[in-house]
Amino acid sequence: MYDYIVVGSGSGGSVVASRLTEDPKTQVCLLEAGGPDKSILIHAPIGVAAILPRKMYNWAFETVPQPGLKGRKGYQPRGKTLGGSSSINAMLYVRGHPGDYDDWAALGNPGWSYRDVLPYFKRAENNERGADDYHGTGGPLNVADLRANMPISDVFMDAAMQVQMPTNRDFNGPVQEGLGAYQVTQKNGERWSAAKGYLTPNLKRPNLHVMTGAQASKILMEGRKATGITYVKDGKTAEVRAAKEVILAGGAFASPQLLMLSGIGPAMELKKHGIEVLHELPGVGQNLQDHIDYIVAYKSNSRETMGISLGGGLDLIAGIFEWRKRRTGMISSPIAERGGFLKTDPSLERPDIQLHFVIGPLDDHARKTLLGHGYSCHVCVLRPKSRGHVELNSADPLAPPLIDPNFLAEQEDVDTLVRGVKITQKIFDAPAFDAYRGKPLYPVDMASDAAIIDAIRSRADTVYHPVGTCKMGTDPLAVVDPSLKVHGIEGLRIADASIMPTVIGGNTNAPTIMIGEKAADMIRAAG
Structure with a gap:
Protein backbone atom coordinates (compact mmCIF):
# COMPACT_ATOMS: atom_id res chain seq x y z
CA MET A 1 0.00 0.00 0.00
CA TYR A 2 1.33 3.39 -1.04
CA ASP A 3 -0.13 6.88 -0.89
CA TYR A 4 0.31 7.36 -4.64
CA ILE A 5 1.08 5.16 -7.62
CA VAL A 6 2.63 6.80 -10.69
CA VAL A 7 2.46 4.79 -13.93
CA GLY A 8 5.30 5.72 -16.27
CA SER A 9 8.64 7.39 -15.55
CA GLY A 10 8.75 9.75 -18.51
CA SER A 11 8.77 13.52 -18.59
CA GLY A 12 5.60 13.78 -16.50
CA GLY A 13 5.87 10.76 -14.22
CA SER A 14 9.46 11.35 -13.09
CA VAL A 15 8.54 14.87 -12.02
CA VAL A 16 5.40 13.85 -10.11
CA ALA A 17 7.12 10.99 -8.27
CA SER A 18 10.08 13.16 -7.33
CA ARG A 19 8.06 16.15 -6.16
CA LEU A 20 5.58 14.09 -4.11
CA THR A 21 8.38 12.30 -2.25
CA GLU A 22 9.90 15.59 -1.13
CA ASP A 23 7.54 15.04 1.79
CA PRO A 24 9.19 12.15 3.69
CA LYS A 25 5.78 11.04 4.98
CA THR A 26 4.44 10.45 1.45
CA GLN A 27 4.97 6.95 0.02
CA VAL A 28 5.12 6.72 -3.79
CA CYS A 29 5.43 3.71 -6.08
CA LEU A 30 6.67 4.49 -9.60
CA LEU A 31 6.05 1.77 -12.20
CA GLU A 32 8.11 1.73 -15.40
CA ALA A 33 7.65 -0.90 -18.12
CA GLY A 34 11.20 -0.44 -19.40
CA GLY A 35 14.49 -1.06 -17.69
CA PRO A 36 17.08 1.16 -16.00
CA ASP A 37 18.63 4.06 -17.93
CA LYS A 38 22.25 2.95 -17.53
CA SER A 39 23.34 2.57 -21.15
CA ILE A 40 26.08 4.81 -22.52
CA LEU A 41 23.88 5.18 -25.62
CA ILE A 42 21.37 7.07 -23.46
CA HIS A 43 23.87 9.30 -21.69
CA ALA A 44 26.14 10.06 -24.66
CA PRO A 45 23.91 12.46 -26.64
CA ILE A 46 24.78 11.19 -30.09
CA GLY A 47 23.70 7.71 -29.01
CA VAL A 48 20.17 8.69 -30.01
CA ALA A 49 21.18 7.83 -33.59
CA ALA A 50 21.59 4.19 -32.50
CA ILE A 51 18.47 4.05 -30.31
CA LEU A 52 15.98 5.77 -32.60
CA PRO A 53 15.73 3.14 -35.36
CA ARG A 54 15.80 0.06 -33.09
CA LYS A 55 13.77 -1.65 -30.37
CA MET A 56 16.40 -0.70 -27.84
CA TYR A 57 15.01 1.37 -24.95
CA ASN A 58 12.30 2.08 -27.50
CA TRP A 59 8.76 0.79 -28.00
CA ALA A 60 9.22 1.38 -31.74
CA PHE A 61 5.49 1.48 -32.48
CA GLU A 62 4.00 1.56 -35.97
CA THR A 63 0.83 3.33 -37.03
CA VAL A 64 -1.95 1.87 -39.10
CA PRO A 65 -1.59 2.54 -42.85
CA GLN A 66 -2.02 6.26 -43.49
CA PRO A 67 -4.12 7.29 -46.52
CA GLY A 68 -2.47 10.73 -46.44
CA LEU A 69 0.94 9.05 -46.74
CA LYS A 70 0.04 6.81 -49.70
CA GLY A 71 -0.94 3.96 -47.42
CA ARG A 72 2.42 3.80 -45.65
CA LYS A 73 2.68 2.87 -41.98
CA GLY A 74 4.27 5.59 -39.87
CA TYR A 75 6.95 4.95 -37.26
CA GLN A 76 6.46 6.06 -33.66
CA PRO A 77 9.54 5.61 -31.43
CA ARG A 78 8.77 6.11 -27.72
CA GLY A 79 11.08 5.70 -24.75
CA LYS A 80 11.05 2.36 -22.92
CA THR A 81 13.34 3.04 -19.98
CA LEU A 82 13.58 5.29 -16.94
CA GLY A 83 13.00 8.79 -18.25
CA GLY A 84 10.71 7.57 -21.02
CA SER A 85 11.07 9.50 -24.24
CA SER A 86 13.26 12.13 -22.52
CA SER A 87 15.92 9.38 -22.49
CA ILE A 88 15.83 8.86 -26.27
CA ASN A 89 14.92 12.29 -27.66
CA ALA A 90 17.10 14.94 -29.30
CA MET A 91 17.27 16.89 -26.01
CA LEU A 92 16.07 20.19 -27.48
CA TYR A 93 14.72 22.54 -24.83
CA VAL A 94 11.67 24.20 -26.37
CA ARG A 95 8.50 25.33 -24.61
CA GLY A 96 6.30 26.37 -27.51
CA HIS A 97 4.66 29.73 -28.14
CA PRO A 98 3.03 31.63 -25.24
CA GLY A 99 -0.17 31.79 -27.28
CA ASP A 100 -0.39 27.99 -27.23
CA TYR A 101 -1.08 28.02 -23.49
CA ASP A 102 -3.45 30.96 -23.74
CA ASP A 103 -5.35 28.79 -26.22
CA TRP A 104 -5.62 26.05 -23.60
CA ALA A 105 -7.07 28.50 -21.09
CA ALA A 106 -9.52 29.84 -23.69
CA LEU A 107 -10.75 26.28 -24.29
CA GLY A 108 -12.08 26.17 -20.73
CA ASN A 109 -8.94 25.35 -18.74
CA PRO A 110 -8.38 28.09 -16.15
CA GLY A 111 -4.91 28.06 -14.63
CA TRP A 112 -3.20 26.96 -17.86
CA SER A 113 -2.48 30.29 -19.59
CA TYR A 114 1.13 31.20 -20.35
CA ARG A 115 1.19 33.51 -17.35
CA ASP A 116 0.03 30.58 -15.19
CA VAL A 117 2.48 27.97 -16.50
CA LEU A 118 5.62 30.13 -16.83
CA PRO A 119 6.45 29.79 -13.09
CA TYR A 120 6.45 26.00 -13.49
CA PHE A 121 8.80 26.14 -16.47
CA LYS A 122 11.12 28.35 -14.41
CA ARG A 123 10.84 26.13 -11.32
CA ALA A 124 11.86 23.06 -13.32
CA GLU A 125 14.80 24.76 -15.01
CA ASN A 126 18.45 25.26 -14.22
CA ASN A 127 19.45 27.34 -17.22
CA GLU A 128 23.22 27.73 -17.38
CA ARG A 129 22.77 31.16 -18.98
CA GLY A 130 21.27 32.35 -15.69
CA ALA A 131 17.88 33.47 -14.44
CA ASP A 132 15.76 36.23 -15.97
CA ASP A 133 12.09 37.00 -16.56
CA TYR A 134 11.75 33.88 -18.70
CA HIS A 135 14.23 31.42 -17.19
CA GLY A 136 15.02 29.84 -13.86
CA THR A 137 18.05 28.46 -12.09
CA GLY A 138 18.32 25.85 -9.37
CA GLY A 139 15.69 23.48 -10.84
CA PRO A 140 16.25 19.76 -11.51
CA LEU A 141 16.23 20.08 -15.32
CA ASN A 142 19.60 21.30 -16.53
CA VAL A 143 19.44 23.42 -19.70
CA ALA A 144 22.69 24.25 -21.48
CA ASP A 145 24.15 25.67 -24.65
CA LEU A 146 25.65 23.16 -27.06
CA ARG A 147 29.11 21.78 -26.34
CA ALA A 148 29.31 20.56 -29.93
CA ASN A 149 29.46 22.75 -33.00
CA MET A 150 29.84 20.96 -36.31
CA PRO A 151 30.98 23.52 -38.91
CA ILE A 152 28.03 22.71 -41.16
CA SER A 153 25.70 24.12 -38.48
CA ASP A 154 27.29 27.55 -38.88
CA VAL A 155 26.94 27.19 -42.64
CA PHE A 156 23.20 26.72 -42.13
CA MET A 157 23.01 29.95 -40.16
CA ASP A 158 25.08 31.82 -42.75
CA ALA A 159 22.72 30.58 -45.45
CA ALA A 160 19.65 31.59 -43.43
CA MET A 161 20.97 35.14 -43.06
CA GLN A 162 21.86 35.31 -46.76
CA VAL A 163 18.18 34.74 -47.61
CA GLN A 164 17.00 37.21 -44.95
CA MET A 165 15.59 34.74 -42.43
CA PRO A 166 15.17 36.18 -38.92
CA THR A 167 17.54 34.92 -36.23
CA ASN A 168 16.88 34.24 -32.56
CA ARG A 169 19.16 33.46 -29.61
CA ASP A 170 16.38 32.28 -27.28
CA PHE A 171 13.29 30.51 -28.63
CA ASN A 172 11.85 30.46 -25.09
CA GLY A 173 12.25 34.19 -24.50
CA PRO A 174 10.04 37.15 -25.46
CA VAL A 175 9.88 36.14 -29.16
CA GLN A 176 9.79 32.63 -30.62
CA GLU A 177 10.26 33.45 -34.31
CA GLY A 178 13.68 33.07 -35.89
CA LEU A 179 16.50 30.60 -36.48
CA GLY A 180 19.46 29.87 -34.23
CA ALA A 181 21.17 27.34 -31.99
CA TYR A 182 18.97 25.17 -29.81
CA GLN A 183 19.56 24.90 -26.09
CA VAL A 184 19.60 21.31 -24.87
CA THR A 185 18.71 19.31 -21.79
CA GLN A 186 22.31 18.35 -21.08
CA LYS A 187 24.79 18.76 -18.26
CA ASN A 188 28.55 18.60 -18.82
CA GLY A 189 27.95 17.20 -22.30
CA GLU A 190 25.67 14.37 -21.12
CA ARG A 191 21.95 13.84 -21.63
CA TRP A 192 19.91 15.28 -18.77
CA SER A 193 16.63 13.39 -19.03
CA ALA A 194 13.68 13.77 -16.67
CA ALA A 195 14.95 10.67 -14.88
CA LYS A 196 18.48 12.06 -14.56
CA GLY A 197 17.19 15.33 -13.15
CA TYR A 198 14.30 14.19 -10.97
CA LEU A 199 14.84 10.50 -10.11
CA THR A 200 18.54 9.65 -10.05
CA PRO A 201 19.45 12.12 -7.25
CA ASN A 202 16.54 10.84 -5.16
CA LEU A 203 16.61 7.06 -5.59
CA LYS A 204 17.83 6.63 -2.01
CA ARG A 205 14.71 8.25 -0.60
CA PRO A 206 13.06 5.53 1.52
CA ASN A 207 9.62 6.74 0.42
CA LEU A 208 10.33 6.51 -3.33
CA HIS A 209 9.87 2.98 -4.65
CA VAL A 210 10.87 2.65 -8.32
CA MET A 211 9.99 -0.60 -10.06
CA THR A 212 11.36 -1.19 -13.57
CA GLY A 213 10.26 -3.93 -15.95
CA ALA A 214 6.72 -3.56 -14.59
CA GLN A 215 4.07 -2.99 -17.26
CA ALA A 216 0.73 -1.75 -15.96
CA SER A 217 -2.13 -3.86 -17.28
CA LYS A 218 -5.21 -2.55 -15.46
CA ILE A 219 -6.40 0.14 -13.09
CA LEU A 220 -7.97 -1.42 -10.01
CA MET A 221 -11.34 0.11 -9.18
CA GLU A 222 -13.81 0.08 -6.33
CA GLY A 223 -16.94 1.44 -7.91
CA ARG A 224 -15.90 4.76 -9.52
CA LYS A 225 -12.71 5.10 -7.42
CA ALA A 226 -9.23 4.08 -8.60
CA THR A 227 -7.50 2.10 -5.85
CA GLY A 228 -4.43 0.57 -7.46
CA ILE A 229 -2.70 -0.97 -10.45
CA THR A 230 -2.30 -4.51 -11.76
CA TYR A 231 1.04 -4.97 -13.49
CA VAL A 232 3.07 -7.66 -15.22
CA LYS A 233 6.71 -8.22 -14.26
CA ASP A 234 8.86 -11.16 -15.36
CA GLY A 235 5.75 -12.84 -16.76
CA LYS A 236 3.92 -12.71 -13.44
CA THR A 237 0.93 -10.56 -12.52
CA ALA A 238 0.91 -8.57 -9.29
CA GLU A 239 -0.89 -5.61 -7.71
CA VAL A 240 -0.04 -2.41 -5.87
CA ARG A 241 -2.57 -0.28 -4.00
CA ALA A 242 -2.89 3.49 -3.58
CA ALA A 243 -4.48 5.04 -0.51
CA LYS A 244 -4.87 8.44 -2.17
CA GLU A 245 -4.43 8.58 -5.96
CA VAL A 246 -3.25 6.80 -9.08
CA ILE A 247 -1.47 9.07 -11.57
CA LEU A 248 -1.12 7.92 -15.19
CA ALA A 249 1.94 9.21 -17.03
CA GLY A 250 2.37 6.72 -19.86
CA GLY A 251 2.09 9.26 -22.65
CA ALA A 252 -0.27 9.80 -25.56
CA PHE A 253 -0.43 6.10 -26.44
CA ALA A 254 -0.12 4.17 -23.18
CA SER A 255 -2.38 6.30 -20.97
CA PRO A 256 -5.52 5.97 -23.14
CA GLN A 257 -4.69 2.30 -23.73
CA LEU A 258 -4.58 1.61 -19.98
CA LEU A 259 -7.83 3.49 -19.41
CA MET A 260 -9.58 1.41 -22.06
CA LEU A 261 -8.10 -1.86 -20.78
CA SER A 262 -9.59 -0.89 -17.42
CA GLY A 263 -13.09 -0.31 -18.76
CA ILE A 264 -12.88 3.48 -19.04
CA GLY A 265 -13.46 4.88 -22.52
CA PRO A 266 -15.78 4.76 -25.55
CA ALA A 267 -18.36 2.06 -24.88
CA MET A 268 -18.39 0.65 -28.42
CA GLU A 269 -14.60 0.34 -28.48
CA LEU A 270 -14.54 -1.50 -25.14
CA LYS A 271 -17.37 -3.87 -26.06
CA LYS A 272 -15.63 -4.69 -29.34
CA HIS A 273 -12.83 -6.27 -27.30
CA GLY A 274 -15.03 -7.87 -24.66
CA ILE A 275 -14.11 -5.37 -21.96
CA GLU A 276 -16.77 -4.49 -19.38
CA VAL A 277 -17.70 -0.80 -19.50
CA LEU A 278 -17.10 0.58 -16.01
CA HIS A 279 -17.30 4.22 -17.03
CA GLU A 280 -18.17 5.52 -20.48
CA LEU A 281 -15.82 8.33 -21.47
CA PRO A 282 -16.03 8.85 -25.24
CA GLY A 283 -12.97 11.09 -25.56
CA VAL A 284 -10.42 8.48 -24.41
CA GLY A 285 -8.04 7.89 -27.30
CA GLN A 286 -9.57 10.62 -29.48
CA ASN A 287 -7.99 13.97 -30.48
CA LEU A 288 -4.56 12.51 -31.35
CA GLN A 289 -2.34 15.26 -32.76
CA ASP A 290 1.25 15.03 -33.94
CA HIS A 291 3.72 17.15 -35.87
CA ILE A 292 3.90 15.89 -39.45
CA ASP A 293 7.42 16.33 -40.78
CA TYR A 294 9.31 16.23 -44.08
CA ILE A 295 13.08 16.01 -44.53
CA VAL A 296 15.09 17.79 -47.22
CA ALA A 297 18.48 16.05 -47.46
CA TYR A 298 21.70 16.50 -49.45
CA LYS A 299 24.83 14.45 -49.93
CA SER A 300 28.17 16.18 -49.44
CA ASN A 301 31.86 15.48 -49.96
CA SER A 302 32.78 17.51 -46.89
CA ARG A 303 33.87 15.91 -43.62
CA GLU A 304 32.54 19.01 -41.91
CA THR A 305 29.30 17.05 -42.03
CA MET A 306 28.61 13.73 -40.33
CA GLY A 307 28.50 10.50 -42.27
CA ILE A 308 29.62 6.94 -42.76
CA SER A 309 33.05 6.82 -44.37
CA LEU A 310 36.63 5.94 -43.50
CA GLY A 311 37.35 9.56 -42.67
CA GLY A 312 34.08 9.85 -40.80
CA GLY A 313 35.04 6.80 -38.75
CA LEU A 314 38.35 8.41 -37.80
CA ASP A 315 36.49 11.59 -36.83
CA LEU A 316 34.14 9.53 -34.68
CA ILE A 317 37.02 7.83 -32.86
CA ALA A 318 38.62 11.20 -32.21
CA GLY A 319 35.26 12.49 -31.03
CA ILE A 320 34.91 9.62 -28.55
CA PHE A 321 38.30 10.43 -27.03
CA GLU A 322 37.39 14.13 -26.84
CA TRP A 323 34.08 13.37 -25.15
CA ARG A 324 35.65 11.00 -22.65
CA LYS A 325 38.27 13.60 -21.78
CA ARG A 326 36.34 16.88 -21.88
CA ARG A 327 32.67 15.98 -22.54
CA THR A 328 32.71 18.20 -25.64
CA GLY A 329 32.68 17.61 -29.40
CA MET A 330 30.56 15.57 -31.75
CA ILE A 331 29.53 12.92 -29.19
CA SER A 332 27.77 15.66 -27.22
CA SER A 333 25.83 16.73 -30.32
CA PRO A 334 22.02 16.41 -30.35
CA ILE A 335 22.44 15.95 -34.13
CA ALA A 336 19.84 18.68 -34.66
CA GLU A 337 22.06 21.61 -33.64
CA GLY A 372 28.91 8.96 -47.28
CA HIS A 373 28.38 12.39 -45.77
CA GLY A 374 25.66 15.00 -46.01
CA TYR A 375 23.23 17.24 -44.19
CA SER A 376 19.46 17.51 -43.90
CA CYS A 377 16.67 19.58 -42.45
CA HIS A 378 13.34 18.60 -40.91
CA VAL A 379 10.42 20.92 -41.55
CA CYS A 380 7.23 20.28 -39.56
CA VAL A 381 3.75 21.73 -39.30
CA LEU A 382 3.41 23.21 -35.80
CA ARG A 383 -0.37 23.31 -35.45
CA PRO A 384 -1.81 20.57 -37.66
CA LYS A 385 -5.54 20.54 -38.23
CA SER A 386 -5.67 16.76 -38.80
CA ARG A 387 -6.89 14.66 -35.86
CA GLY A 388 -6.40 10.96 -35.28
CA HIS A 389 -7.05 8.45 -32.53
CA VAL A 390 -5.66 5.61 -30.43
CA GLU A 391 -7.65 2.39 -30.00
CA LEU A 392 -7.01 -1.12 -28.72
CA ASN A 393 -5.60 -3.81 -30.95
CA SER A 394 -6.93 -6.35 -28.47
CA ALA A 395 -7.74 -6.80 -24.79
CA ASP A 396 -4.21 -8.13 -24.26
CA PRO A 397 -2.41 -5.51 -22.13
CA LEU A 398 0.94 -6.52 -23.62
CA ALA A 399 -0.20 -5.89 -27.20
CA PRO A 400 0.71 -2.51 -28.72
CA PRO A 401 -2.11 0.01 -29.17
CA LEU A 402 -3.64 0.80 -32.53
CA ILE A 403 -2.29 4.22 -33.54
CA ASP A 404 -3.86 6.33 -36.28
CA PRO A 405 -2.51 9.92 -36.47
CA ASN A 406 -4.57 10.52 -39.63
CA PHE A 407 -1.67 12.50 -41.09
CA LEU A 408 -2.39 15.08 -43.80
CA ALA A 409 -6.13 14.45 -43.75
CA GLU A 410 -6.66 18.22 -43.85
CA GLN A 411 -5.57 20.14 -46.93
CA GLU A 412 -4.39 23.05 -44.78
CA ASP A 413 -1.65 20.81 -43.31
CA VAL A 414 -0.51 19.88 -46.82
CA ASP A 415 -0.43 23.51 -47.94
CA THR A 416 1.56 24.61 -44.88
CA LEU A 417 4.12 21.84 -45.38
CA VAL A 418 4.53 22.71 -49.07
CA ARG A 419 5.32 26.31 -48.11
CA GLY A 420 7.71 25.08 -45.42
CA VAL A 421 9.57 22.82 -47.84
CA LYS A 422 10.03 25.73 -50.24
CA ILE A 423 11.48 27.90 -47.44
CA THR A 424 13.86 25.12 -46.44
CA GLN A 425 14.97 24.66 -50.04
CA LYS A 426 15.55 28.41 -50.33
CA ILE A 427 17.98 28.21 -47.39
CA PHE A 428 19.74 25.19 -48.89
CA ASP A 429 20.08 27.01 -52.24
CA ALA A 430 21.90 29.96 -50.60
CA PRO A 431 25.55 30.62 -51.57
CA ALA A 432 26.82 29.53 -48.13
CA PHE A 433 26.10 25.91 -49.08
CA ASP A 434 27.85 26.06 -52.49
CA ALA A 435 31.07 24.48 -51.19
CA TYR A 436 29.18 21.69 -49.41
CA ARG A 437 26.20 20.88 -51.61
CA GLY A 438 26.18 17.53 -53.37
CA LYS A 439 23.22 15.82 -54.96
CA PRO A 440 19.84 15.86 -53.21
CA LEU A 441 19.00 12.54 -51.60
CA TYR A 442 15.55 12.67 -53.20
CA PRO A 443 15.39 15.14 -56.12
CA VAL A 444 12.11 17.06 -56.29
CA ASP A 445 10.98 19.66 -58.81
CA MET A 446 10.55 22.63 -56.49
CA ALA A 447 8.76 24.57 -59.22
CA SER A 448 5.85 22.12 -59.06
CA ASP A 449 3.54 22.03 -56.05
CA ALA A 450 2.19 18.72 -57.31
CA ALA A 451 5.71 17.23 -57.25
CA ILE A 452 6.34 18.55 -53.74
CA ILE A 453 3.02 17.14 -52.50
CA ASP A 454 3.84 13.78 -54.05
CA ALA A 455 7.22 13.79 -52.29
CA ILE A 456 5.61 14.76 -48.99
CA ARG A 457 3.03 11.99 -49.20
CA SER A 458 5.81 9.54 -50.16
CA ARG A 459 8.23 10.35 -47.33
CA ALA A 460 6.73 12.53 -44.58
CA ASP A 461 6.21 11.14 -41.08
CA THR A 462 6.20 12.16 -37.42
CA VAL A 463 8.80 14.30 -35.70
CA TYR A 464 7.87 12.50 -32.43
CA HIS A 465 5.38 14.77 -30.66
CA PRO A 466 2.10 12.81 -30.18
CA VAL A 467 -0.33 14.47 -27.74
CA GLY A 468 -3.98 15.02 -26.93
CA THR A 469 -5.54 11.57 -26.47
CA CYS A 470 -6.78 12.28 -22.92
CA LYS A 471 -7.40 15.94 -23.45
CA MET A 472 -8.04 18.47 -20.71
CA GLY A 473 -11.30 20.39 -20.74
CA THR A 474 -14.98 20.38 -19.92
CA ASP A 475 -16.52 19.50 -23.29
CA PRO A 476 -18.04 16.07 -24.04
CA LEU A 477 -14.75 14.67 -25.42
CA ALA A 478 -12.59 15.92 -22.55
CA VAL A 479 -11.01 13.16 -20.46
CA VAL A 480 -9.54 15.20 -17.59
CA ASP A 481 -10.60 18.45 -15.96
CA PRO A 482 -8.24 21.43 -15.46
CA SER A 483 -6.91 19.78 -12.27
CA LEU A 484 -6.05 16.72 -14.41
CA LYS A 485 -8.62 14.51 -12.66
CA VAL A 486 -10.29 11.97 -14.92
CA HIS A 487 -13.92 12.99 -15.39
CA GLY A 488 -16.26 10.80 -13.36
CA ILE A 489 -13.54 8.82 -11.59
CA GLU A 490 -12.26 9.48 -8.11
CA GLY A 491 -8.57 9.14 -7.23
CA LEU A 492 -7.30 9.11 -10.83
CA ARG A 493 -5.30 11.79 -12.65
CA ILE A 494 -3.20 11.99 -15.79
CA ALA A 495 0.06 13.94 -15.99
CA ASP A 496 1.58 13.58 -19.44
CA ALA A 497 1.34 14.95 -23.00
CA SER A 498 -1.97 13.19 -23.56
CA ILE A 499 -3.76 15.95 -21.59
CA MET A 500 -2.79 18.70 -24.05
CA PRO A 501 -6.02 19.86 -25.73
CA THR A 502 -3.96 21.14 -28.67
CA VAL A 503 -0.37 20.37 -29.59
CA ILE A 504 2.01 23.15 -28.67
CA GLY A 505 4.12 24.84 -31.34
CA GLY A 506 7.40 23.10 -30.57
CA ASN A 507 9.05 20.07 -29.00
CA THR A 508 6.97 18.47 -26.26
CA ASN A 509 9.50 17.36 -23.61
CA ALA A 510 9.77 20.66 -21.69
CA PRO A 511 5.97 21.26 -21.71
CA THR A 512 5.37 17.75 -20.35
CA ILE A 513 7.85 18.37 -17.54
CA MET A 514 5.91 21.57 -16.81
CA ILE A 515 2.70 19.52 -16.70
CA GLY A 516 4.35 17.22 -14.17
CA GLU A 517 5.38 20.17 -12.00
CA LYS A 518 1.89 21.68 -12.04
CA ALA A 519 0.25 18.28 -11.45
CA ALA A 520 2.43 17.68 -8.39
CA ASP A 521 1.34 21.01 -6.93
CA MET A 522 -2.35 20.21 -7.49
CA ILE A 523 -1.98 16.72 -6.01
CA ARG A 524 -0.22 18.07 -2.92
CA ALA A 525 -2.85 20.76 -2.51
CA ALA A 526 -5.57 18.09 -2.51
CA GLY A 527 -3.76 16.25 0.28
Missing part, protein backbone atom coordinates in the same frame (compact mmCIF):
# COMPACT_ATOMS: atom_id res chain seq x y z
CA ARG A 338 20.32 24.53 -35.35
CA GLY A 339 16.81 25.38 -36.43
CA GLY A 340 13.90 27.40 -35.18
CA PHE A 341 10.49 28.79 -35.97
CA LEU A 342 9.24 30.57 -39.08
CA LYS A 343 6.02 31.92 -40.57
CA THR A 344 5.08 30.64 -43.99
CA ASP A 345 2.80 33.68 -44.28
CA PRO A 346 3.93 37.03 -42.82
CA SER A 347 0.35 37.83 -41.79
CA LEU A 348 0.31 34.96 -39.28
CA GLU A 349 0.21 35.79 -35.58
CA ARG A 350 2.83 33.15 -34.71
CA PRO A 351 5.21 30.78 -36.50
CA ASP A 352 3.55 27.80 -38.17
CA ILE A 353 6.62 25.68 -39.05
CA GLN A 354 9.69 24.49 -37.19
CA LEU A 355 13.05 23.56 -38.70
CA HIS A 356 15.55 21.08 -37.24
CA PHE A 357 18.85 21.27 -39.13
CA VAL A 358 20.66 17.92 -38.89
CA ILE A 359 24.43 17.55 -39.30
CA GLY A 360 24.09 14.31 -41.29
CA PRO A 361 21.96 12.93 -44.15
CA LEU A 362 19.00 11.58 -42.15
CA ASP A 363 16.43 9.36 -43.87
CA ASP A 364 13.52 7.27 -42.57
CA HIS A 365 14.24 7.83 -38.85
CA ALA A 366 17.85 6.65 -39.37
CA ARG A 367 16.52 3.20 -40.32
CA LYS A 368 18.21 3.38 -43.73
CA THR A 369 21.99 3.17 -43.75
CA LEU A 370 23.38 5.97 -45.93
CA LEU A 371 27.01 5.71 -46.97
